[in-house]
Amino acid sequence: MRHLEADVLVVGAGAAGMYAAIEAARQGAGRVLLLDRSLIGRGGATVMAQMTVAAAVGPEGTDHWRHHMADTLAAGRGLCDPALAALLCEIGAECILEMERWKVGWARDAEGGFAQVQAPGHDRPRCVYVDFLSTGPAVSRTLRTQLQRVGASIRRVGEVVVSDLVLQGGRVTGAVALDIASGRPLTIGAAATIIATGGLTRLYARNSASANMSGDGYALALRAGAPLIDMEFVQFFPIGHLAPRLIGMDPIMWDPFRYKLGGRLLNGEMEEFLHRWGEGEAERYVVTRDLATYAITKEVEAGRGSPAGGAYLSFAHVPETRLREAFGPVIDRLAANGIDLTRDAIEVSPIAHYHMGGIRVDTAMRTGVPGLLAAGEAVGGANGANRLSGNAITEALAFGRIAGAEAARQAAAGAPCFDAAAAAPGLALLEAEGERMNTAAMVARLQRIMAADVGPFRTASGLGRAAAELAVLRDELGTAPPGQPGQPHDLLRLDWLDLRQMLLVAEAVVNAATARTESRGAHQREDYPGQSPAWERSLVVDLPAGEVRPRFVT
Template sequence: MHLETNVLVIGAGGAGMYAALEAERSGASVILVDRSLIGRGGATVMAQMTVAAALGEQTPDHWEYHLSDTLAAGRGLCDQRLAALVCEDGPRRIREMDAWKVGWAREDDHIKQAQAPGHDRPRCVYVDFLSTGPAVSRTLRTQLNGSNGIRRVGDLAIIDIAVRDGEACGATALHLPTGHVVTIAAKAVVIATGGLTRLYRRNSASANMGGDGYALALRAGAELIDMEFVQFFPIGHLAPRLVGMDPIMWDPFRYKLGGRLLNGEMREFEEDYATRDRRSDGNYVLTRDLATYAITKEVEAGRGSPAGGAYLSFQHVPEAEMRRAFGPVVDRLAANGIDLARQPVEVAPIAHYHMGGIRVDDALETRVAGLYACGEAVGGANGANRLSGNAITEAFVFGARAGHSAARRASKGSGVWSADAARPAVDLLRSAKRRDAPNMAATVAELQALMAEKVGPFRSDEKLRAAVDGLARLTREIGHTPVSSADGFDPVLADWLDLRNMLLVAQSVVVAALARTESRGAHQREDHPGLDDGAWRVNQIVALIEGRLHLSRSAPLAGRDVA
């Protein structure tokens, strides 16, 4: 099957839907594809927290104050042009979503804004504690439903970007239910596939966040930036089973109600790792990085909880106080069989967000003409760590910018389709054979375990070199020829294609982490504990040259262009 459009958007989370809407508003025909259902995959739909924007609705604010906090969180490595774009355009996008009836919480006829860690004032909006992400996704889907110029195609896995004479001209895809090969001609292509948290055994995102967009960009000739910076959330939910709720939901509980971290011996251990961080009641509460470190060390010492984390207990908090603070959430937890007044939950650090990604300019274009990126697929804006609340703002702002830029390029008639440019990917899919090979699903699990154990929150030369060897072995084992198990729907082939991407992206993370011999933001080296601004106030750039990853350095970009 062959399809044609002006703009192809790959990925239908918050950023992808916004890109498609803006591209259509800018006059382009659009095909929006996703390997899952449109608007139901990715990270946005799972988010239950807040969205940062300097609205100034309740407290005087300005986007430059938001930018200052964003740059501070990035530890000197932010691309200031991109960071400024997020902060300056964020309020406009929040108000546009408000006009689309997303339902931002209000107080005294103003959009309510909450305080979040790292912000100098209350500036984070939300729908309610449980529903911000789902409400955002539903609102964007509603806008798509009212659009006539956007064709939506689900269950379509993009295999490679087609590039002709240095310009993106479309893509090759696999229709997962039927196994049919699909080529798509486009005058501009937008990658909106999210991050890479599926590389880790424990993560907070959906199952299709395996770094596909990064691999697509690399093979097309684009560059990646800041790949070593993976953000881990310290108290992600571990046990008992939690259905339909965000695994990172415990932070507000912990800070507002004074949740206590207990080890497997039921002993509170925060004080063992604390320095100057105390709650107002005199008890210790660790910052996120210290909490991650403390839980990791307790587990390594054999003092972890049964599921391999720590206990988070609210049993000392009166039930009436819990209900007053988080009534609807308490009821949702009860429906999951969790009674916080009578039992602790188990928590552990989980991969939550990726600061790195595809390197773009201020139009969100890569170094491959006609190839754009948006949302978490973009690297550079967050530097070494992301400020709380910026993720969905980034999805809105970058999605709109990339969609508009792609439509402008498409209007110029660039990106002429070439069947020859798609032939290598088509031939790859048609070469799939039934042959002896590792269990692909088991290999995915082995890769996730390797990344968790060797490339987790705390790294060392020894661990990272072991990861290099492990990734090389897994790459050899799956081989260069796809594995097939059936005609039509073929989960083995899908897993092989996933592994092809995941292994390439994992190698990009490891090579950058091994090279950065300091600790900065989300990258913590146990063998290099200090920040080295003299040598390492640089971004690391990853490119794929003749089949091998190449690493270089570049000074962080200052200034901005948000016209």
């Protein structure tokens, strides 16, 4: 067993985690420990993001972060925390400018300013990019470079899964983790801990994020006593790739094509249909994601879906010269997959993409549990019921920067010395030996439950069925991981640890969705189809006596 000490512990090394570690070091934290279950800066959602980043960085007089905030609040359907939304938009713009100084390579327009496009839900061109398929990798690469430049004050450790936080007198003083490479437990003592583990899209089989987005940060915080907020709001990306087979390309790559070139959404009868569900079709992609998801799903339910069960996305009306001018080499990569956009309509369908909910924080990213902070998609509240397109990386950078600075401040104030006795329950779990079981099949079962009854459209009966099935699965999981401890790269035990967290988070989503008896943003109750003014308030989820319980924000 190993033990590590840090002033600031950052759990998760996507954009939020890396920026938090950089800022903590810049603000004087001499020992910053950056942990991730993947290679540092190579896992999570940021490195997979292919599109644009929303920020009011246009020429003076053309935009302002307050305009960006107005669009963010409108997309959030009345549930955004205005203070957090303001930070996202104001600090986010500052971070985009800092990333430019760090040579990320934002695309430029003819006048030398930022090239910006108008994404769905924005009132003007506001979204910057490196190129339409490499923005996320460029952001990740730039942050990895900055980690190197900060130097020895940041220690980076990959292939580590944090299973529990350590509490001493109601304060988080570190964590218990599993070293995947050795199979041995690891304890960490820290004056301040930042959860930056991203969202929960792995709860659904069809998702756009990496396989490590299991919602484990939410579970860690909830078990430590931090409430979660807006857990019912899971955003489904409406035009995830469905067919034909696409190799080596991201399933959500079609959005920039759609809003830059005006691709047409068609049903199985090759008819445009968005106007049937409350939105007119236009030359640009202007319909928000929740409405597009609803329209596609309803067309499929009406028997007008494409052969694979989605809708068609067609660019046949766009000249090849314009396709190549906009996306150049990507057209050749598609051709290698047998797709000719001048001739072939591809099939798309909704895919789990982002989670608006998460850990409830204040404007310093504090969770209410001393010593515990959160950043990035792990934070809930800023996006309300529906995230505005382009806000994800902006949020990661802004909240990472704020959390890092606050963690450094807390570390400078001192903290109780780590007490190994407080870590004993977490270590006992990792050292336990349970009965063998097919944990991979159990993960797949959980995903089927969520897809069937906790997807974009819910009902009381479906949510009740999901709750009952999750309870059965939880009983089958038991209280000890299968097999012998201490085995390197033991995927059986790793899946068990993931399932322990996933089941808790899934229960939080189901209970919050059951409690919200209306339809708003990404939460659509078919038995309560209207948006109710009485529900213009958020639900928080606590874990009193081990029971997941939603309540109104007070």
